[in-house]
Amino acid sequence: MNKTLNLIKRDSWLEPYKEAITGRYEHALYKESELTEKGKITLSDFASGYLYFGLHRTIDGWIFRECAPNATCIYMIGTFSDWQEKESYKLQRIGNGNWELKLPADALKHGELYKLKIYWEGGQGERIPAWATRVVQDDITKIFSAQVWFPEEAFQFSKTPFIPKKDPLLIYECHIGMAQQEEKVGTYNEFREKTLPRIAKAGYNCIQIMAIQEHPYYGSFGYHVSNFFAASSRFGTPDELKFLIDTAHGLGIAVIMDIVHSHAAKNEIEGLGNFAGDPYQYFYQGAKREHPAWDSLCFDYGKNEVIHFLLSNCKFWMDEYKFDGFRFDGVTSMLYYSHGLGEAFVGYGDYFNGHQDDNAICYLTLANKLIHQVNPEAITIAEEVSGMPGLAAKTEDGGYGFDYRMAMNIPDYWIKTIKEKIDEDWKPSSIFWEVTNRRKDEKTISYAESHDQALVGDKTLIFRLIDADMYWHMQKGSENYTVHRGMALHKMIRLVTATTINGGYLNFMGNEFGHPEWIDFPREGNGWSCKYARRQWDLVDRKTLVYHYLADFDQQMIELVEGVKDFQNIPIEEIWHNDGDQILAYKREDLVFVFNFNPAKSFTDYGFLVAPGSYSVVLNTDAKEFGGNGLADDTIKHLTNFDPLYKGENKEWLKLYIPARSAVVLRKTE
Template sequence: MAGKKTTSKTVSATKTATRKNGANAKPRHIGLVAADKWLEPFENAIQGRHNHALEKISQFTRKGKKTLSDFANGHEYFGLHKTLKGWVFREWAPNATEIYLVGDFNDWQESDKYRLKRIEGTGNWELKLSNKALKHGDLYKMKVRWNGGEGERIPAWCRRVVQDDSTKIFSAQVWNPDEPYVFKKKSFKPCKSPLLIYECHVGMAQDAEKVGTYREFTENVLPRVIADGYNCIQIMAIQEHPYYGSFGYHVSSFFAPSSRFGTPDELKELIDTAHKNGIAVIMDIVHSHAVKNEIEGLGNFAGDPNQFFYPGGRHEHPAWDSLCFDYGKDEVIHFLLSNCKYWMEEYRFDGFRFDGVTSMLYYSHGLGEAFCNYGDYFNGGQDDNAICYLTLANKLIHEINPNAITIAEEVSGMPGLAARFEDGGYGFDYRMAMNIPDYWIKTIKELKDEDWKPSSIFWEVKNRRSDERTISYCESHDQALVGDKTIVFRLIDADMYWHFKKGDENETAHRGIALHKMIRLVTAATINGGYLNFMGNEFGHPEWIDFPREGNGWSHKYARRQWNLVDNKELDYHYLGDFDKAMLATIKSIRSFQNKPVQEIWHNDSDQILAFSRGDLLFVFNFSPVRSYTDYGFLVPTGSYDVVLNTDAKEFGGNGLADDTITHLTNFDPLYMEERKEWLKLYIPARSAVVLKKN
């Protein structure tokens, strides 16, 4: 920790230190402010948040005598563990007066043998048992008593929860197989050049109208991800959740992988297989709130509704019908940080996409706020405890694995979220570029095709802070849910059902196919960190997502992915899937593509033409729905250029109007000889885009 203390002193000193050059000395700012002068009025607040994190790090590491990782070992102490001497079970329940372990092993009856003892001077309880007292597969719960009440509870730190098929009751389960899964891939380093994420949900990742399994995903879906060229999967709904239709966002048991998809060992096998094939695995982790359930969850764990959660008006989330963690409690921070470490070490996840970060940052949860200026991020409406927790989580995750990936799902634009901790940032590697899907939805809904402006498109896909990396995407699971529409559904709607067979396409289908590819290409081509796609959207999956519920007769019809559509070469879906694969291959053909500057070459809103370059690649877009251009010229570096990708190619469902076998030579112009630029003249069909590579 000595290095950390040196860094913190340096950061603190940057605020007030001056260059020793006389009266005109300029103040040196913390890195976040140095990178953005408009943050200068808020430097004290930024420094204060940074100092808060430093103080907590000092406290939790005992002033550097230990590490943050040492602090985050709660999962090794609490919960149920098999030791050489027998079983030991511990739980944090300060408000409890009595706790019994009940289950299959004692006919679910209280007995002195299974009665926990309070550890003196703490809110912790402990039970020690012989090796034969419990066995693999036993179901169990806690029977908790407190002043004025009692109830059955699933332990907060339990690692396995199962639901009875007939009664639908959830119970904890002893998980201690004779031959636990052993990881075959001993070490793994994620590829981030660039990060290409396939967002997925194990349960709905199969054709059949049922809940899919970890093993089915490993065998049937993972090969598709590998073949398509993605290098990372972001898995949703891993933490146990009572209601399947919550998409995994109402978590009850934070340390238990959802048993509805299979066993812990099968999840480990999935991750191990992904690693063996060069695929990183990150988890959509939910630390922004928790389900209200009391028996299955943490809602009223031991007679104190506020044991894990904020009291009073901040107790419940007004929009999500859930409970808000109290990030000001050290025990809660311990619980959540240990949760991060547990998933990384036990299952070898490569990192996390943190859900609902906006909700964590603000007392208002960001609801009803416009966030129009920097003052909105420093007006006293921010939860400094939550900010501190997120900062510590990032410090911990990267201490455990320096190559880990952390992504913030955050819509307000809070500056510093994905900036370095040493610069006063919160330490995320990336933030979601949530403006981009909103822009595409608004454009498709509100503008006629002839009113699409390349200048606006180009500005939006590049709208980000220079000191923070982003994950760009056209649409995620949010746009695929009932109540919203995917891009392909907005473009084609019901005509997908009647005019998506080869030879039967109408103008609406042709338009949708063309724009679906162009929207993806301009979004992916301008990334500064990574690109994300939700499973099925790459080939224009026609159905929205509607989980089994009373309103649809508990049907799984829309909680699945119809891979048969993209596999059917008589349908148009494979055109979109094939293009997605070719697009990713084109991006990966340039080393460190995401670090190459995006250099605008030309835009003309009247012509609806946009051109820009990255490295040796030249991207040209014609968004006009009706106008094709012959010999449209651009000033580019002198040389020859070959077409490497064309949205209008017949193999991608286009018209094939251009001859992509031709090598394009630049034309000399004496006016630009010193700049070493010449004219490149292209035929650009309407509603198409082409990528050329300089030889």
């Protein structure tokens, strides 16, 4: 291929790696041609395995199919057969490693449980079908089984097509099980009834739901998946999840899923770990099979059967549940044979040194093409830490096709800054560089803190800032210096992060109001308690506490960002920074953002060169309505002052009073 891809044209530093980039691009084209029979079918047609495999009800009864090349004999067993092998439930081999069973209509009933009893050379075992769409756990025995799920009155989605709003994308990341106040596992219905209205009121236009794919261990946060086509039954039924998604769409909220294709649970009976006696049917052989850090198994993306399984999984969730897209977890782990462990990624050569898994790169490229073929308005986000160029560039330009990549550097920067530096050492130049440090041709999702910071052993931003004083001084009137400082910085950190986006912004459930403590899922070590696996919504609802100030500010901030058309695409222009004063100012069109990170010094008549005119305050972190001191009069219109030195530049001085540890947003009104 002699043509130079746009990815390389836009970044001359990639020119030395033209051969590698072009090779990956051509590999994806070749694989797509192979899978689509040289274009005779579409990628979407290819990715319809869920319509063929698994259990389906037909006009004549039932049909079940499974792919198990290593099997010698397979029975369907279940409550309908007293869990015994019966000849009438024996599958027949139909070629290409596939097996089939046809049953009359009265052979299975809605709600019945089943598994496969598989025999292979030298062994046998019970397995849950790989394509099972409903898997449940017995409350007493804790054993998982597939379940026949064909209710007579299945849920029907609204007929009005839903188009996600991405101007900009404002994501509320959430977990169904811990979204409720009570010390228990929450449900899809409770989330729909209680949490969705909160998200809509807060102004977010997208929810990213974690832990949807069935996972045996609740405490894995949903990242050790066993059944890829089954929505987790611990939260409710498939119909209840569909009702949730349909309700969100009615509120104008897109729903994306945290999809896990980077690895799988080792489980053999519940999962794919040793399906039909072949530990390599879905996974790499040798040392590459097991993930050294996650105690899980790594898919073999070089097998067409695995690509078929995973691509079909993407289409299934969009087709069956109307998900609007996906946040792909663990992309760094997929891209590198090392899984990114112990690598520094200090130069471009680290992305093209032969240590990359080209099969995984090809799969991700095809997955993005498929998803956008199924729904051109779909949203795809890559959770990737290495900075691989082209990840969120168009596939036709030589990229991998994601719409966005997570700006994982930002939460790392904030937590490191808070942990290691006193306020006096915070440098606005460093802050501005970090929140705007990204490839110009790739959109990112900015966020101030990740859900990982809320897990056991770490702390959220608010807990790092206030710590134990959160237990004693969050009542109005009892706040101390530590609380005032923590709340002020919490607002400033989120404001500078959210208003410098070039794609979207993300907040994890509860962090907008400074949810205290950490997340600790029920486990043996805590007596299987849900005390910390929930959200204490009463804290933000009680107006006698200061939490609502943070939530109120977040709502106004989101409203400001969403209220500006194409906000994420408006160029960011730095107006001023002074690390000595700890002052930062930048603009986006008619909005001016001014930050004073100085913990002790307030400044009077601090000047900034801006376009001539009148400026009004539209948001102030120090306003009393947000728990601030209200030191500035935000009703005043600020008029710029003429300076003959800058007449030719069409700039004048905007002079402001900027209290210590505060930020203000102004809009040019005239």
